[in-house]
Amino acid sequence: MKTINVELVSNAYPVYLGRGILTDQSLWQKHLGAGNTLVVSNDVVAPLYLDVLRSGLHGRNIEVHIIPDGERFKTAETWYGIIDKLVGMRAHRDANIIALGGGVVGDITGFAAASYMRGIRFLQAPTTLLAQVDASVGGKTAINHEKGKNLVGAFHQPAAVMVDTSTLLSLDKREFNAGMAEVVKYGAIRDSSFFTWLEDNADAINGRDMDALDYLIYRSVLDKAEIVARDEKEAGIRALLNFGHSFGHALEAETQYSKFLHGEAVAIGMVTAARLSESRGLCSQGTTGRISDLLTRFGLPVRLPAQSSLAGLRKALDLDKKALASGLRLILLTAIGRAIINDDSHPDEILSVMEQSLDQNRTSAKE
DSSP, X not given: OEEEEEOOSSSOEEEEEETTGGGOHHHHHHHOOSSOEEXXXXXXXXXXXXXXXXXXXXXXXXXXXXXXXXXXXXXXXHHHHHHHHHHHTTXXXXXXXXXXXXXXXXXXXXXXXXXXXXXXXXXXXXXXXXIIIIITSSOEEEEEETTEEEEEEEEOOOSEEEEEGGGGGGSOHHHHHHHHHHHHHHHHHHOHHHHHHHHHTHHHHHTTOHHHHHHHHHHHHHHHHHHHHHOTTOSSGGGGGGTTHHHHHHHHHHTTTSSOOHHXXXXXXXXXXXXXXXXXXXXXXXXXXXXXXXXXXXXXXXXXXXXXXXXXXXXXXHTOTTOBTTBOOEEEEEETTEEEEEOOOOXXXXXXXXXXXXXXXXXXXXX
């Protein structure tokens, strides 16, 4: 087992990484408070890992709340269901809430924890690659609005994150691939040697070699923990973690959160952002191709669907939560491993690179 500490001025916490952590009674005992405990999971993860988690919580009386699986259920209605469960339990401020599942479960459970009685203890038990390398660390919690992703939320840091890497062996291929988008992101924005390592070890990763997976999760969490420690609430450098996300979130919203997994949309978004970086002369020619090639090796899409409405995507970008009153804030690249925060991309430039990102089978432009 390895431990990475997220060194915040207040609310610092550990991230534990290893195989079999869900059943580690001593870890759970160390980080759970004395009050009621609610486990929130979804209808895919619970049949696989709820009983495993119960063994780690041996001797503790817990209650369980199951939500539907999928981004389209990350709504106010689902959030309220968790709140209603806490009320029904007569949970007080010393209560604990554990998120067992992927990024959606973690986001919505964390927001319920942040909201209930103005904040209760929250622990993450991520079971997907995307959640383990990204969503479970950093304290961002949210639900979606039909007009935009994660528009309603709060910063609420977990008391601990329990990353049991053995759960990845049961993860379906599409979900696994989606998680790799966030892994590639770290290499693209700040860690060129890691990007090269991913290129060199793609076959082992796709084969789910556990040593390779343990290393890439450790390296990804370390990258994120360092950034979060420097900028907890995204006042500056933490915005770099949004590389590809403005375009990706717009694509998710435009397709009603039903066509793409988050990582798939982010993969397309990263290629689009890299293409914009190249077109503005910020990075060398070939940068986009290198990112696109690596994402493709991990089975991820790199082009917008042919039927995409560029006008609809552009409108969704305007409502992106990272936008400023003066315009869009995008993360662009100056090289593999170096990213910048950019506030002055012109709408026509953005529309042009989105058009270039459309599937080549498209026959008409800017509909």
